[in-house]
Amino acid sequence: MIEQSEQQRMMVSEIRKLAESFDAAYWRDLDRKQEFPWAFYRALSEGGWFGITIPEEYGGHGLGMVDAALVARELARSPGGFNGVMSVHTNMFGLEPIMKYGTHEQKLRFLKPIAEGQHMMAVAITEPDAGFDTTKIRTRAVRDGKGYRITGRKTWLSRLRESKTVLIVARTTPLDEAEKKTKGISLFVANADDPAISATRIPALGRHTVPSYDVGIDGLWVPEENLIGTEGEGFYHLLNVLNPERISVAAEAVGLGQLALDRACRYARERVIFDRPIGANQAISFPLAEGCTRLEAAWLMVLHAATLYDAGQPCGTQSNMAKYLAAEAAYEVSHRAIQTFGGHGYAVDNDVERLWRESRLALIAPISQEMIMNYVAEHVLDLPRSH
Ligand SMILES: Cc1cc2nc3c(=O)[nH]c(=O)nc-3n(C[C@H](O)[C@H](O)[C@H](O)COP(=O)(O)OP(=O)(O)OC[C@H]3O[C@@H](n4cnc5c(N)ncnc54)[C@H](O)[C@@H]3O)c2cc1C
Incomplete structure (x- = not known):
């Protein structure tokens, strides 16, 4: 077992205290109203919790992925x-x-x-006709004076309207002219409120306080000093940064699963039916015990991937596996939490239906379980590539 340092234990205890000061009623209300949790955002910002992995010279704390995973799990567990x-x-x-x-x-x-919490940045990769095949994006960035003019369509952009800036992935060379399909893609930062960007909120299954948008980009001009990295190499830049996102989402899924598990166990201890707590029935307790076991295994894989990342070692396989295991465990446990509550689990006021809706997301984004299996089949098992 990987031991936490004294500093990490303190960090976890402090973030827990802050996050738990926003109770279930606060989240239930905002989820119903589909409003962004600004008070929560400000509290974390004022508490100095932003920029965990951002270097200190850029306003962050310069900590590692293990620290980030600990904080991510704790927040999702609140x-x-x-x-x-x-x-x-x-x-x-x-x-x-x-x-x-x-x-x-x-x-x-x-x-x-x-890092200082002045504003947020959205990320614009996904397109309606490209899905997980980022090489097929059609948003174009064409040289125009001392900058680029961008036109295209994006979808599922989270927090676009709440953000000040947006990182846009666009083709600087069209697919049929590119040397190979992974070339000719570039990254730009633009102002999210530029009039050339239109956005419509996508009605969604869950995570109602964090909106996602369908977005049109119509002749958006971006100065050349906003090009990130090398022109045409954006696909490789993205590939090289996937692991931290997978690790942090995996940690979040473990936290969400633990939240559902805690709620279910509390109910199973208290709810008396047929003259005994329902948790005394193995039909109720075993699936929860199994979920607890799966969450623990997923968490160990998160720590393994994060530790490798912090040591500068390859961790693609471990990051993917962590995300896979954590998403499966979170979904299964939140499903069992509803079952534990019975009819009461179907009621919004008991929160477990919200956790189940939220858990569904980790099976799809930022990468689906199927695409992870593709990765493992190809890179670990040396099986032929499927796509
Ligand atoms: C709530 C939410 C928030 C998001 N936020 C953002 C964001 O902020 N920015 C952003 O850019 N994107 C965002 N996304 C997009 C997300 O990251 C996924 O990339 C996107 O949903 C995948 O595209 P798609 O739905 O078109 O799936 P598709 O690519 O159409 O895939 C559909 C299904 O087919 C499966 N599939 C496809 N190809 C294969 C294959 N070769 N083998 C096996 N299975 C395959 C997939 O696993 C999936 O189950 C968000 C998505 C959601 C749901």
Whole structure:
């Protein structure tokens, strides 16, 4: 077992205290009203919790992925679940493409305000016709004077309207002219409120306090100093930063699962039917015990991946496996939490239905379980590539 340092134990205890001061009623209300949790966002910002992995010279704490995973799990385990942790995800854990490929000046301009909680940045990768095949994106960035003019369509952009800036992935060389399909993609930072960007909220299953949008980009001009990394190499820049996102989402899924498990166990101890607590029935207790076991295994894989990442070692397999195991465990446990509550689990006021809706997301984004299996089949088992 990987031991936590004294500093990590204190950090976890402090973030827990702050996050738990926003109770289940706060989240239930905002989820119903589909409103962004600004009070929660401000409390974390004022508490100095943003920029966990952003270097100190850019306003962050310069901590590692193990620290980030500990904080992510704790936040998701607090009553907010994914509604809470995913509202502050980019502020807390940074924007890896800029951290890794941005210039010193770009980091000061784009990362520092995020670490200091002045504003948020959205990320615009997904397109309606490209899905998980990012090489098929059609959003174009064409040279125009001392900058680029961007036109295209994006979808599922989280917090776009709540953010000040947006990282846009666009083709600087069309697919049929590119040397190979992974070339000719570039990364840009733009103002999210530019009039050339239109956005419509997507009605969604869950995570109602963190909206996602369908977005049109119509002739958006971006100065050349907002190009991140090397023109045409954006796909590789993205590939190189996937692991931290997978690790932090996996940690969040473990936290969400633990929240559902805690709620279910409390209910199973208290609810008396047929003259005994329902938790005395193995039909109720075994699935919860199994869920607890799965969550613990997923957490160990999260720590394993995060430790490798912090040591600068390859961790693609472990990050993918952690995300896979954590998403499965969170979904299964939140499903069992509803079953434990019986009819009461179907009621909004008991929160477990919200956790189950939220848990569904981790099976799809930021990468689906199927795409992880593709990765493991190809890279671990040396089986032929499927796509
Ligand atoms: C709530 C939410 C928030 C999001 N936030 C953002 C954001 O802020 N920014 C952003 O850019 N994106 C965001 N996304 C997008 C997300 O990261 C996924 O990339 C996107 O949903 C995948 O595209 P798609 O739905 O078109 O799936 P598709 O690519 O159409 O895939 C559909 C299904 O087919 C499966 N599939 C496809 N190809 C294969 C294959 N070769 N083998 C096996 N299975 C396959 C997939 O696993 C999936 O189950 C968000 C998504 C959601 C739901």
